[in-house]
Amino acid sequence: MHQYPLWKTVTLIVATLIGALYALPNLYPEAPAVQIAMVSGDPLPADFADQVAKALSADQISADSSRAEKGQWEVSFATTEIQLKAADTLKHALGQGYVVALNLVSKTPAWLVAIGAQPMRLGLDLRGGVQLLLEVDIDDARKAAVQRYLNDLPSFLRKQDIRYTARRAQGDTVVLEFADADKLEKARAAIAKEYKELTVTVQAGASVPTLQTRMSDMEAKRIVDYAVQQNLITLRNRVNRLGVSEPIVQRQGADRILLQLPGVQDPTRVKEILGSTATLEYRAVDETMGAAESAAQSGIVPPDDELFYTRDGHRPYLLKRDVIASGPQLVDASPIVDQQSGTPAVSVTLDSTGASKMFDFTRQNVGKPMAVLYKETVYDTNYNAEGEAIRERRDVADIINVASIREPFGKRFQTTGLGQKEAHDLSELLKSGALAAPVAIVEERTVGPSLGADNIHRGTMAAVAGFCLVVVFMAVYYTVFGLFADVALLLNVIILVALLSILQATLTMPGIAGMVLTLGMAVDANVLINERIREELRLGLSPHAAMNAGYERAFLTIADSNVTTFIAAFVLYLLGQGAVKGFAVTLMIGLATSMFTATVGTRTIAHYVFKGRKLKDLPV
Numbered sequence: 020m021h022q023y024p025l026w027k028t029v030t031l032i033v034a035t036l037i038g039a040l041y042a043l044p045n046l047y048p049e050a051p052a053v054q055i056a057m058v059s060g061d062p063l064p065a066d067f068a069d070q071v072a073k074a075l076s077a078d079q080i081s082a083d084s085s086r087a088e089k090g091q092w093e094v095s096f097a098t099t100e101i102q103l104k105a106a107d108t109l110k111h112a113l114g115q116g117y118v119v120a121l122n123l124v125s126k127t128p129a130w131l132v133a134i135g136a137q138p139m140r141l142g143l144d145l146r147g148g149v150q151l152l153l154e155v156d157i158d159d160a161r162k163a164a165v166q167r168y169l170n171d172l173p174s175f176l177r178k179q180d181i182r183y184t185a186r187r188a189q190g191d192t193v194v195l196e197f198a199d200a201d202k203l204e205k206a207r208a209a210i211a212k213e214y215k216e217l218t219v220t221v222q223a224g225a226s227v228p229t230l231q232t233r234m235s236d237m238e239a240k241r242i243v244d245y246a247v248q249q250n251l252i253t254l255r256n257r258v259n260r261l262g263v264s265e266p267i268v269q270r271q272g273a274d275r276i277l278l279q280l281p282g283v284q285d286p287t288r289v290k291e292i293l294g295s296t297a298t299l300e301y302r303a304v305d306e307t308m309g310a311a312e313s314a315a316q317s318g319i320v321p322p323d324d325e326l327f328y329t330r331d332g333h334r335p336y337l338l339k340r341d342v343i344a345s346g347p348q349l350v351d352a353s354p355i356v357d358q359q360s361g362t363p364a365v366s367v368t369l370d371s372t373g374a375s376k377m378f379d380f381t382r383q384n385v386g387k388p389m390a391v392l393y394k395e396t397v398y399d400t401n402y403n404a405e406g407e408a409i410r411e412r413r414d415v416a417d418i419i420n421v422a423s424i425r426e427p428f429g430k431r432f433q434t435t436g437l438g439q440k441e442a443h444d445l446s447e448l449l450k451s452g453a454l455a456a457p458v459a460i461v462e463e464r465t466v467g468p469s470l471g472a473d474n475i476h477r478g479t480m481a482a483v484a485g486f487c488l489v490v491v492f493m494a495v496y497y498t499v500f501g502l503f504a505d506v507a508l509l510l511n512v513i514i515l516v517a518l519l520s521i522l523q524a525t526l527t528m529p530g531i532a533g534m535v536l537t538l539g540m541a542v543d544a545n546v547l548i549n550e551r552i553r554e555e556l557r558l559g560l561s562p563h564a565a566m567n568a569g570y571e572r573a574f575l576t577i578a579d580s581n582v583t584t585f586i587a588a589f590v591l592y593l594l595g596q597g598a599v600k601g602f603a604v605t606l607m608i609g610l611a612t613s614m615f616t617a618t619v620g621t622r623t624i625a626h627y628v629f630k631g632r633k634l635k636d637l638p639v
Contacts (some may be wrong), residue, residue, distance in 0.1 A: 023626045031623050034615070035510055038517035044127040044138040045516055046122040049146070050083060051102035051111060052124040054116055063092055068467065074112035080105050088124075094171060095124050122283065123147070139520050142527030143267070143602060145478070148281040149289065152462035153254070155274045159396075160246035161191055161239060161454040168193045168217070170341055172232065175213065181206050184227070184321060191239075191384050194222070195230045203228040216241075227635050243274070249455035251276055276458070281525070299367070300345045301377070301435065303384070304421060305337035327392060330417045338390050338418075343380050348373030356441040363442040364435040378429030387584040391420040391434050396457040478531035485535045486512070489542050499638035500625070504545035507620035511541045515612045519605065529602035537609025540584070542618035548573045552639050562634035572621050577618065581610050 042385065055071070057063060064070070068085060071094060075082060082105070083095045094109075096102045102121060110119045125138055143150060169188050172195065176183055182208065185196040197203040203221065207230055211219045216238035222229040234242070251270055258266045258278065267279040283289055305311070305324050314320045315335040324337040348370050357364040369377055381389075395415045420435055489508065492500035515537065519526060552569030560568060585607055592603035629637075 023623070023630075025620050028623055028627075031510075031619055034514055038510070038514040040131075040134075041136045041520050042513050044125065044131050044136050045520060047126040047128070047138065049123040049138075050097070050126050051099045052093050052095040052122050053102060053106050055092040055094070055109060055113070055120050056120075057117055062318065063087065067092060071109065074109055075105060076105070077112070078108045080108060093124055093165045095126075109473070120283075121133065135521075137520060137523065139516070140523055140525045142525050142530070142598070143279045144528050144598075145526060146281045148279065148465075149283045150459055150462075150464040151278040151280070151289075151459040152271070153250075153276045153278065154461045155247050155250055155457065157243045157246065157274050160242055161234075164234065164239075164242045165191055165193060167236075168214075168232065172210065172214075174341070176206055176209070179205075179209050181209060183427045187322070189231075191221045192231050192233045195232070196225075197228045197230065200228050203230055206230055212555075242346065246455040247274055247276070250458060253454050254278065254458075260615045275461070298345060298394055299349065299365075300394060301343040302338040302390050302392055303341070303343065303380070304388040304390050305339060306387065307337070311335045311337045312402075315332040327416055327418050329421075330393075330419055336390060336418055336421065338392065343389070344369055344373040344377050350354065354439075355433065357433065360435065361456050362435055363434045363439045365442050366431070366433045369429070374430040377432075378427055382427040385424050388421050388423050390418050393417050393419045400566060423619045462502050465621065478528055480540070482531060482535050485538055489538060493542060493545070497545075497639055499628075500545075500549050500552070500621075503628075504549070504617075506624060507616040508538060508541055510620050511609075511612050511616040512538070514616065515605075515609050518608050518612065522606050522608075525601055525609070526603040526605070527598050530605040531597040533602045533605030534609060536606060537613055540581075541613030541617055543580070544573075544577045544613060545621060547576055548617065548621065549639050552637060556637060556639075562637045563629070566625060566629070566637060570618065574618060577614060581614050585610050 028450050031457075055063075055067075068087075071085060071092060075094075080101060083097055084091070085094045087093075094105065096105060106119055106121055109117075113119065127138060128135070131137075140146075165188050169186060172193055173183060173186050176195075180203055183195050183202070185195055187194050195206065197206065207219050207221065210217065210230075210232060214232070216235055217232045218235055220233075222231050236383050247270060251268060254276060255266075255268045258268055258280065266281070267277065269277050271277045280289060305321070310321070310324075311326070312335060314324070314326050314337055320605045321337065323340055325340055326335060326339055328335050349367055352368070353366050355364050355366045356362070392417070396413075486508070493504045493508075495501070497504065512534075515534065524530075548569055551573040552565050555565035555568045555572075556562070588603045588606040588610070592600055592607065595603055
């Protein structure tokens with residue numbers, strides 16, 4: 020008698036039990052919830068649970084659950100109406116020191132969570148959430164590049180011992196003036212050799228020898244592409260720090276970025292973090308007596324300086340244009356409390372280049388002042404008489420601190436002069452990287468959880484309908500072996516859902532389509548096996564021999580068809596984005612599970628059903 024390997028039976032049983040266990044969390048629905056955290060990022064007070072309970076009971080609001088979760092407090096409710104009412108109540112009761120956000124949380128029991136069983140992540144179309152379309156300010160990227168050349172070119176010429184008399188930015192051109200034509204020619208040759216990306220020309224008809232440097236078209240395009248790509252990376256980092264599950268961050272067109280944030284119902288806080296371009300600049304202070312007050316009154320600023328005011332707007336300072344260290348060189352930051360003053364501060368860590376430059380500057384300027392400039396780009400939305408939204412950009416640049424350098428420092432130091440919220444937000448922004456150019460939100464869409472639930476219902480109905488049709492067809496056409504295939508199909512669905520849950524893959528509507536397609540392909544493997552068994556019976560083999568031969572000889576055909584489809588799905592995964600990638604992931608996992616259940620699952624069931632029985636024919 021044919022001996023069936025025991026390991027296949029054990030493997031099928033273990034896979035089924037583990038699959039059922041890890042697929043179970045998907046049967047528990049998500050509940051509308053309110054998430055609460057401190058604006059400063061500090062841990063919640065010890066009596067916070069009592070504060071929340073007292074605030075809710077005052078408005079007669081009942082909560083399903085209330086617990087601490089990953090440094091935040093989560094309170095879940097029965098309906099979205101209660102959730103919205105509770106959010107308003109908690110905002111008023113807790114005050115400005117807390118962030119109260121709307122979200123969805125799973126009702127998975129604690130014992131399942133303890134073993135790592137979690138439901139599948141749902142995409143924006145199923146779970147609801149926010150979709151933002153951001154536009155990168157490419158003009159600002161070009162201006163920033165011109166400003167860099169305005170600082171770098173004079174520094175380069177000084178190192179070459181070539182003196183200039185004046186410098187200025189004129190649109191996208193840097194203009195340099197010289198005392199005579201000989202110095203101009205030396206500067207032109209040096210710049211053309213070192214800065215090959217610049218077009219260097221001599222301005223004709225100028226009263227003094229004047230040199231114009233301008234970025235080539237290729238360099239201007241490279242700078243724009245770099246700004247968009249850098250913003251893409253930075254926004255991904257910021258989204259990841261927000262804890263949004265499986266977000267989509269991708270480029271659209273030349274200067275736009277698409278963000279999809281599943282589960283986010285209150286986008287206000289998200290927009291503040293994603294769109295902010297706040298950063299710090301450390302600069303030397305012009306110590307010329309009375310120069311700052313004179314510049315503030317006359318409006319005439321020395322060419323190597325810029326005029327800024329303290330945060331209260333009262334005291335002016337002239338700061339050197341050359342930046343000692345700034346946002347891109349700040350590799351780490353964390354909010355702290357200054358031990359001497361007890362005020363909020365940010366502990367800053369510089370990269371090697373920034374640390375070297377900072378150390379050199381502080382070593383040579385002990386006892387002299389250095390200013391910390393806080394820069395931020397803000398977009399204000401106003402409405403005209405027709406009700407159309409008009410977005411206006413506002414650049415904020417305030418001096419938050421001017422202090423004398425007591426001793427040389429380089430890699431690590433702290434900055435004071437910030438409020439508690441600013442220190443927390445700034446540290447988050449600096450850790451996730453600085454935006455290469457400001458971004459503006461040009462389109463915002465919110466998908467409500469009710470619409471997501473409707474999509475889930477439709478997708479589930481489509482999957483169930485497809486499953487039932489396949490089950491009926493197989494049972495009618497292949498009788499008992501058709502029933503074996505139906506059982507294997509059910510196992511396939513369970514194991515597929517379990518694997519998607521374990522891998523925390525994001526399920527979208529295209530993903531559900533991939534699951535339905537997988538059901539059809541799983542049955543296709545059983546059709547090949549059953550037809551092969553019929554053929555072996557027609558050739559005169561005994562029922563047991565025909566069954567064994569049918570499974571063995573159909574395996575290569577099944578493997579070949581699945582491998583070719585898997586390769587196509589893998590290419591889709593590599594090249595696709597968003598929904599296409601979700602479809603590919605579901606299809607690849609489904610191919611693996613369907614091949615396992617079709618070959619091992621039905622073979623095991625058939626073996627134990629017909630084991631030890633004398634058969635004249637097979638019900639296939």
